[in-house]
Amino acid sequence: MTKLFDTHTHTIVSGHAFSTLEEYVAACKRLGLEGFATTEHGPAMIGSTDLIYFYNLVALPRLIDGIRVLRGVEANIIGHDGSLDLPESALKRLDLCIASYHEITLPPAGKAEHTEAWLAVIDNPLVDILGHIGRGPFLFDVDTVLKACKQNNKVLEINNHTLSSGFMQHNCLEIAKACRRHGVLVAVNSDAHFSGHLGEVSAALKLLNEIDFPEELIINRDYSIFSAWLKERKPWISDL
């Protein structure tokens, strides 16, 4: 995937990642990619940044050294009612919101609770991407959630970090097959915590190749395709 636009990356701002934003920009140039999204963990993640960081992301230039950098967040789901750790006023200022479950910010409950939480997250118009939905402890009803994704034009993540780093996974293959079946868009991304891992999506692509996943469902295969999708969702942001 030579023109991939990586939609999920972390810098030192997240408190447990190891590169700066400028190091990601340099890595992006080395790889010959158009850009990437910077998506730090929301404030509920231990060691991450405060709310003011997200309000002030608009201070970033649209192009840094010629590289397009989208202003994003990986918000934490902090309640099984689907509540997030960023208020609407902050989310509205961002280009991209990924919402994810993390055990460290919310202990797993049961399959019914996780399914309800995902449905509430999908209902939130300010959430764009459901993050690493295949992680082990957070089981959910796959068909129910994916049908809602399709109806609400949400993207589901095929997260390389989750697939390659030994996180307990549940039915990632089943989820990918269900995306194909329901025609749900996916974002293939690195979830890099080090600039050298920007654009590293080989485990995610291997999974998709195994099931002949249609490339047209990969929304971030090119920035122009991804930004067209995002512009429709965020008409109030004029310069994507």
Ligand SMILES: [Zn+2]
């Ligand atoms: Zn995450």
Ligand SMILES: [Zn+2]
């Ligand atoms: Zn992440």
